[in-house]
Amino acid sequence: MARRRFGVALLVPPPVAAEVDGLRRALGDGALGRIPPHITLVPPVNVAEDEVGAALTVLRRAAQATRPLDLRLGPATTFHPVTPVVYLAVSGDVEALHALRDRVFDPPLARPLTHPFVPHATLADDMAPDRIPAAVAALADYVADVRVESVHLLEEGRGRVWRPIAEAGFSRRWVAP
16 A cells, blocks of 8 residues: 655744744755754654545644644754754743644554654754754854744655645634643
């Protein structure tokens, strides 16, 4: 059976997305132009063609139970020495963000993980380790506040390019349980 490669993410809204892409360009991020600035909720997962509808249902249900999220991106930090990644830390409505992540991490979108969930917006993957301290120091004061009002299902296509194929808006009539 055919499979499709999906991910679930919060896309960084404009105009901050353009700023983040500028930072990615300055750091030499190899994924620049292949994936928009985002916060990953579900890393790449293969979904059988006949399960795509179920994946969309998971996305919609998760969004319906979520209110818009006010998040702060930054400052820059790193996962080094575990992985040579420089990223923007995410703060703000992190409890609600974790709850959303738990709701979308449901079959067929669930998958085994090698690392715990750390909300972040990647600036550079696979960065030369000797450049990481300078990058983190240069971006120590960078912060940007964003309001995220939807979650996206992205699909990997030719050339490892990720494109949003579905968007589910958060509930504006959300009431705390």
